[in-house]
Amino acid sequence: MKCTSILNGVFGLTLFAISSAGFAASNQVKQGKQIYEQNCIYCHQADAIGKPGFAPSLTNKELLSIASDKFFMSTIRDGRTGTGMPPFAHLGKKGIQDVVAYLRTYETTANRSKTIDAQPASYGDARQGQFWFNQICVTCHGVEGTGYANGVVGTAIGNKDFLRKVSDGFIRETVKHGRSNTRMLGFMGPTGLANLRKEEIEDIIAYMRTLDKGNNRGR
Ligand code: HEC
Ligand code: HEC
Structure with missing residues (x-):
């Protein structure tokens, strides 16, 4: 008897702790x-x-x-x-x-930010990247990624306050896979908006980093 009541006590306490959290x-x-x-x-x-x-x-x-x-x-x-x-x-x-x-509360998949942010920095060539950026990204993100101010549908991906907080992994993942139900489609594979090679994506990231002098990688 004594044993059960102690158990009850402990159990009750745990339940209370869980429900108050x-x-x-x-x-x-x-x-x-x-x-x-x-x-x-x-x-x-x-x-x-x-x-x-x-x-x-x-x-x-x-x-x-x-x-x-x-x-x-x-x-x-x-x-x-x-x-x-x-x-x-x-x-x-x-x-x-x-x-x-x-x-x-809208999150439907496990958060992967730790692995994404720990990805290596881009090893690309900024000059090549500038070419691709102007060919492909400017239509939606504006010249030098200045965004909506140019009457485009995409955000200011050349903005320093964005670049200083974001990791290369975050940019890489977004360019590869896009964002569903938005105009930002992925850029890899046959269903991509354009089928960019890995190296070309690295070049684009390297170019984007020059828009903020390449100092900070969101770490
Ligand atoms: C067809 C239009 C379109 C093209 C082309 C496009 N984007 Fe986007 N992109 C968008 C939109 C729209 C968003 C924001 C999604 C939203 O509205 O929720 C976005 C978001 C992003 C983001 C996330 C920015 C943030 O604020 O978090 C990155 C990074 C990005 N794009 C990179 C690129 C790069 C690099 C290219 C060129 C290879 C590119 N995009 C081409 C439309 C486009
Ligand atoms: C006056 C309009 C406005 C208000 C109010 C506003 N935002 Fe924004 N928000 C924006 C715009 C525009 C952007 C994209 C800026 C760019 O071009 O990079 C943005 C971007 C963001 C982003 C980055 C998203 C991404 O894709 O990287 C977050 C997070 C965010 N807002 C959260 C909030 C929260 C939370 C609030 C309220 C506390 C808020 N915003 C209020 C206009 C607004």
């Missing part, structure tokens, strides 16, 4: 959703599906699977100078964490 998490998501609706929905739209040429999707499954919390949090905190993405430092670390927790 669950409660804290769902409360965080609730708060994050509210912050999203007050601050982000105008541009990123309901369910953060984005709007071509205006704001990217934040609930796209490829983005959610390769973006680290660090990438999300620093992008939201600092914004992207010279684009429509304003800084939200005033939400505080907790507010930003809450909104990221809300976005994460």
Whole structure:
């Protein structure tokens, strides 16, 4: 008898600990959703599906699977100078964490950001990359990747606030596989928007790095 009641006690305590952690998490998501609706929905739209040429999707499954919390949090905190993405430092670390927790509820596959960000830096040739970039990427991302400001559908991939936070692995993965349900299709294989060779993708990344003097690789 004594033994069962001790067991019950321990068991009850564990259950309580689990449910209170669950409660804290769902409360965080609730708060994050509210912050999203007050601050982000105008541009990123309901369910953060984005709007071509205006704001990217934040609930796209490829983005959610390769973006680290660090990438999300620093992008939201600092914004992207010279684009429509304003800084939200005033939400505080907790507010930003809450909104990221809300976005994460749309995640459908395991997060791979650790392996993606640990990929080696591009070994490409920036001069070759500039040629490919101008041939293929400028149509949607603008000259030197300046983005929507040029009336194009793609984001500012030459923007320094983007380049300083993103790893070569993130860019490589996005160029290879694209983002489903957006205009950003992958560039590898016969179903790609163009079938680029691995080397050509490396060259493009090397060129993109010159747009921010090649200093920082999002590490
Ligand atoms: C006034 C419009 C506007 C508002 C408000 C806004 N954003 Fe953005 N956001 C943008 C634009 C435009 C971009 C793309 C900038 C570019 O061209 O690189 C962007 C990019 C982003 C990105 C990077 C996505 C990627 O694909 O790399 C994240 C993350 C993001 N916004 C989160 C948020 C969150 C969270 C909020 C609310 C706290 C918010 N944004 C509010 C316009 C906005
Ligand atoms: C047909 C149009 C189109 C072409 C061509 C295109 N992109 Fe994109 N790209 C997009 C769009 C649109 C997005 C943002 C997706 C969204 O709106 O949610 C994007 C997003 C990206 C991102 C993620 C940026 C971010 O803010 O997180 C990278 C990196 C990228 N593209 C690289 C490239 C490169 C490199 C090329 C050339 C090889 C290229 N793209 C060609 C339309 C295009």
